[in-house]
Amino acid sequence: MRKQIMKSTLTLCALAASFIALPSVASQVDFPHIVTTGYGQIEATPDMAEFSVRVVQSQLNADQAKEGVDSVVDTFLAKLASAGVSKEDIKSSNLYLTPQYQYPDKGQPELVGYRASRTVTVQVMDIERLNDYLDSALASGINQVDNIRLKVKDESQYQAKARTAAIQDAQKKAQSLAQGFEQKLGKVWQITYKQPQNQPVVMRSMMMDSQPESNSYQDSVITIRDRVDVVYKLSN
Known part of the structure; x- marks a missing residue:
């Protein structure tokens, strides 16, 4: 009886393994490629550009800290509005308030x-105004x-050009490899594509106690990248 149970268990395990392997076997390419x-x-x-600025203040009580920060933000928002910046291009966060404590060598922490x-x-739609907005801040x-x-407005057109360059690169590589191994390049069998997430140029963060690097962005470039994986059939 024990042997029959063991045999049945092994049979079930083998069947389970075969079912698990089926998808991977089906996905394998079984022809020259x-x-x-x-x-x-x-x-x-x-x-165009997008920048985030912050006002930080420390006061003796919570109301003073809140009023001081809100006053600065309201002034800045008013300056942006007078400069013609659309409300849709401005995002203002809620107040973040934390108590500050002093920790003596002995005794309980003291609220200070x-x-x-x-x-x-x-969001700055005209990059030439970037320094003006930072000065206002x-x-x-x-x-x-x-x-x-630092960003570009019509990124899709650059992405399309990068994608075309990636396709051409894949085709040239396939043709060169086929020719080098004395094979004839057949039709495309499979194309795998996943658009990459391009990162904008990010300037370093800085305190506003000195003038920002006003002209450093003018010499910047944004690199838009793309890639494509292709499987070609081969024939003698």
């Missing part, structure tokens, strides 16, 4: 004040720049 990966990239000059902060993110009392992202 070449697998190539094409890469393409296009460089673009940034024509409150630290308040708010962040404003602005400084004049309003903003004391920290979290980051500055």
Whole structure:
């Protein structure tokens, strides 16, 4: 009886293994083929930007900290509105308020004040105005720049060019390999594509106690990349 149970168990395990292996076997290519990966990239000059600034204040009580931060943010938002920045291009975060403690060598921690902060993110459709908006932030009392992202407005057209370059790269590689191994390149059997996430140019964060690097973004370029994986059939 024990042997029959063991035999039955082994049979079930073998069947289970065969079912698990079926999808991988079905996905295997069982004919002569070449697998190539094409890469393409296009460089673009940034024509828009997005920056995030923050005001941070420490006061003796929570109300003073809140009022001080809100006043700075309201002033900055008013300056942006007067400069013609659309409300849709501005995002202002809620107040972030934390108590500040002093920790003596002996005894309990002592509350010494409150630290308040708010962040404003602005999308700049005309990159030539970027320095003006940063100057307005400084004049309003903003004391920290979290980051500055340089971007392009019509990224899709650059992505399409990079994709075309990737396709051409894959084709050239396949033709070269087939010719080198004295094979005839057949039709495309499979194309695998997953659009990469291009990262905008990000300037380093900085405190607003000094003037930002006003002209450093003008020499920046954005690289738009793409790739494609292709399986070609081969014939003698």
